[in-house]
Amino acid sequence: MTDHAHSHDSGCSEYQDLSRRQFLATSATLSAAAVVYPDWLPRVTLANHYSATRDVMVSVFMRGGVDGLAMVIPHTEARYYSLRPTIRTPAPDSLAANRAIALDNRFAFPPAMQGLLPAYRAGDLLVMHAVGQKTNNSRSHFDAQRYMEVGKPVDPDLTTGWLGRHLASVPPVHPSPVLRGIGLASGLAKTLVGGPQTLPIADPANYGIGGSSSTRAARMNMLRSNYEGSVNPLRAAALDAVGTIDLLSRLNIGAYAPANGAVYPNSSFGRGLRSIAALIKSDIGIEAASIDIGGWDTHASQDPNGGQMATAMQGFAQALGAFWADVMDTGYPVSTVAVSEFGRNAGENGSAGTDHGRGTVMFAMGRGIAGGRVFTAGWPGLEVAQLEDRRDLRVTLDYRDVLAEIVQRRLENTNIGYVFPGWTPTFHGVTR
Template sequence: MLNRRQLLGRAAASLPLLAGTFSSTSLWAGPNDLPRTLIVFLRGAYDANSLLVPYTSSFYYESRPNISIAKPDGSSDGAQKLDADWALAPATTESLMPLWQKKQLAFVPFAGSEDVSRSHFETQDNFELGQGVGGSLQYRNGFMNRLATTLGVQKQPGREALAFTDQLPLIFQGKLAVGNQGLRSVGGGGVDERQANLVRSMYAQTPLSGAVDSGFDTRREVLQEMGEQKDMASRNAIGSKGFEAEAKRVAKLMRERVALGFIDVGGWDTHANQGAALGGLATRLSELSAGLAAFATEMGPQWQNTTVIVVSEFGRTFRENGNRGTDHGHGTVYWVMGGGLKAGGKVVGPQQQLRADTLFQDRDMPALTDYRAMLAGLWGRQYGISLAQQQQVFPGLKAGVDLGLV
């Protein structure tokens, strides 16, 4: 039993701590506000083809005999049709379909970067630095810090920058001082060993006993094998479980103070037992999409002035592997959300049929839209920054690509 002092201490410790970016003034929104941008980084490389389903591709179903999402058929396990080529995974439709129908959500498939290393660490670093591939990198010089500098971000409500992370991420490191706020109340999910033993005991005297034991033994072995790599790939990012509550807190700060925000969510490195309409990945996608839908609601009228971009360091292999999962790939699918989207309710950007002969290196979705060009074009519209300013944010960029998102 906790005494009163211990209880109060733990309660106080659970409250989010604000970094030095925040002053003691009350939260408010002023007339000099900047449009809001929140980047959500899915560390570990999520499987985009388990979210945005190319349901007209027979090659998709041939490549994924165990983990494909069923075609739109009206069933609870079937995807929900978005257009003539793409459908939305059932785990996310409750949260995302209303945003899609209100034209507040768009998808950009075949997106990614020039980095082809398939290394979590190298690609995450290259992505956050935003300096292109091939030259010498300047570390502690992330592209959102350069954007904040270009926009004149400062310690003023409606014009601030903040990373919702335990440590200041590379993307926000640079000349401009930017604060960070950890969201450690968000934890991981899954069944622990105690719960597993309870399930085992329930089935101990039934014909399913052997199958249940075997299933949990396999799960434990896979977790032991993959757990360390998954944790490393996530770089201590928060998990998706509980993300909805944290997204609401983020929304309150962005609604009233923060113009540029960043949050990372881990747990997307699904090498084994990925699942299909149900399973570990579906659960994470459901939790993530519920959180983002809650964020949109919590933003209130400011949602009309907000853009959320969901990205990942790279995609995953188009074909499933021998462990009913997917391995490190290349191209992926970005999400773009906001109350003022012009391309809402659309799948935008260059696309092509998914066949064996169109895969990148015979294994991955190709990256036809470069993230630097896409973000430069988007921010050119959203913030009115010139090509020269876009090139300050993304050195070496020839031109931004305007997909008509905002």
């Protein structure tokens, strides 16, 4: 597709089409038993013990291609300001009311991102820049998201996700878990496909079967008895769903009270993170969760200080900041990562927006994350000769390096070649 200015209400046509289809073709609700693994994937032998010491993994996908240069500003580079005459955030040392908030002597948050400052200042938020997929330069939302979620670019044979394969290659944290992985969506995100006892549940607080409450128990018993004699994977998937309905109805997530004064925004992302927090604290054996947040396909009228981009950043930062205060700052072992399929052009377009680019930002958060800093694997710079194709921030840090280190050191999974096939990661000290 050709990138050009689009209405800020709709984003590009490819992204709108992708959103409408809801990944139905590639995010089927599958149990691990239903997934066919390619022959070249290494075989994994599970340990015969349970592990209750590893972190819960929460994967946030910022769908639409995040403008990393708006979200984390290289405030000392004059080139940033000349590339973006109308969509820039004033430098931290300016007198403007909407001036940026310095994170260090190179990078800053715009005011819309201040909801994440407490986590950053506590040393629990690691900000990473010039991040992306080194071995894939697709500017198609669909292709770039798929490659990122399966953890291996340009391989049509790999249908499982990196987080699903993580779950499939470690023993559960509880001896008899009902639900190990959850995707906060109507269809299971590709990231989680292949995970055992993993379900898509758009709203865990209201998960169940319709109909009269007076006959609910009888209908649940009928479903259970009907599928008991079925063959796998149908039996396992059906009984997982029935067991999960029972479990979630007992938890009463709707009455969950966040700790530490945390206030989640009343948005789908905020409500989803609140539900994830409730599930983690209920100690039912949840090991992985995935959740999306959109609003990042900012081809026109972007405005990081008061427009579409500001609204998206504020919702993102406030919700994740509440999740940190509620869950991580109260001591729960959780690692959260937030990624996007690609960044945007370094310079603004003729519609005061940005088109599809390459390098962007990534976030990792948790007590086990070596945060309180902005990390780059070599800042590529914004001068014309430093940009990829003379228009994009270069990718110097592959997102799989970050995820692989967290998977091995925080999730206690040494099967890195299985989780990220074909990739030999470099660890950069993103964990404590």
